[in-house]
Amino acid sequence: MKPDLIIETLQASHNRSAFGCGVPALDRYFREQASQDVKRRVSNCFAAVNRDGAIAGYYTLAASSVPIASLPEDQTKRLPRYPILPVTLIGRLAVDARFQAKGIGSALIIDALRRSVQAAPASFALVVDAKDEQAAAFCRRHGFVPLKSRALSLFLPVATALKLFGPEALP
Numbered sequence: 001m002k003p004d005l006i007i008e009t010l011q012a013s014h015n016r017s018a019f020g021c022g023v024p025a026l027d028r029y030f031r032e033q034a035s036q037d038v039k040r041r042v043s044n045c046f047a048a049v050n051r052d053g054a055i056a057g058y059y060t061l062a063a064s065s066v067p068i069a070s071l072p073e074d075q076t077k078r079l080p081r082y083p084i085l086p087v088t089l090i091g092r093l094a095v096d097a098r099f100q101a102k103g104i105g106s107a108l109i110i111d112a113l114r115r116s117v118q119a120a121p122a123s124f125a126l127v128v129d130a131k132d133e134q135a136a137a138f139c140r141r142h143g144f145v146p147l148k149s150r151a152l153s154l155f156l157p158v159a160t161a162l163k164l165f166g167p168e169a170l171p
C-alpha cells in the first residue's frame with residue numbers, strides 16, 4: 001500500500017463523481033447507492049483516498065453466512081457441523097482505472113480482512129461475489145476458492161488469509 005493512501009469509512013466529503021473503474025455498475029453503485037446502504041445498515045463502505053482527496057478504490061463489507069454444505073469437503077474437516085457458518089461478505093470491490101496495478105486491490109482485501117478480524121461477531125471466512133471470470137481470477141490470485149457449484153462466489157477462510165498475508169494483515 002502506498003504511504004500516501006489511507007483507507008477510511010465512506011464520508012459525505014468524498015468526491016465520488018470522478019471515480020471510474022471500468023465497470024459502470026460498480027461506478028454507479030459507488031456514486032448513487034453506497035451511502036444509502038450504509039445509512040440503512042445493509043453494508044459498510046470503505047474508500048482508499050490519496051493525499052489530494054482522490055478516491056483510488058472502494059469496497060463494501062457486510063455480515064453474511066454460508067451453508068456448510070456449500071464448502072468443499074477438505075475445508076470443513078476441522079469445522080463444527082453447524083449447518084450455517086458466519087462469514088464477512090465483500091459485496092463490491094473496485095479500483096479507479098488511474099490507480100490500477102499498484103497493489104491497491106490487494107490492500108483493500110487486506111483491509112477487509114483486518115476489519116473482519118477486529119469485528120466483535122466472529123466470522124469464519126471472507127466471501128466475494130465476483131461479477132465475472134476476470135474478477136474471480138483476481139480473487140483466486142489472493143487465495144479465494146469457489147464455493148461448490150458457484151464458481152463466481154469465492155471464499156477465503158480467515159485463518160488461511162492470516163497465514164497468506166502475514167503480519168501486515170494482523171490487527
Ligand SMILES: CC(C)(COP(=O)(O)OP(=O)(O)OC[C@H]1O[C@@H](n2cnc3c(N)ncnc32)[C@H](O)[C@@H]1OP(=O)(O)O)[C@@H](O)C(=O)NCCC(=O)NCCS
Pocket residue numbers: 021022023026093094095096099100101102103104105106107128130131134135136137138139141
Ligand atoms: C480487479 C481490481 C480490483 C484489481 O485491482 P488492482 O489494484 O488493479 O490490483 P492489484 O494491483 O492490487 O493486483 C494485485 C495482484 O493481483 C493481480 N491481478 C490484478 N487483476 C487481476 C485479474 N483480473 N486476474 C488475476 N490477477 C489479477 C495482479 O497482477 C497482482 O499480482 P502480483 O501481486 O503478483 O503482482 C481492479 O482491476 C478493478 O477494479 N477492476 C474492475 C472492477 C472489478 O472487476 N471488481 C471486482 C473485483 S472482485
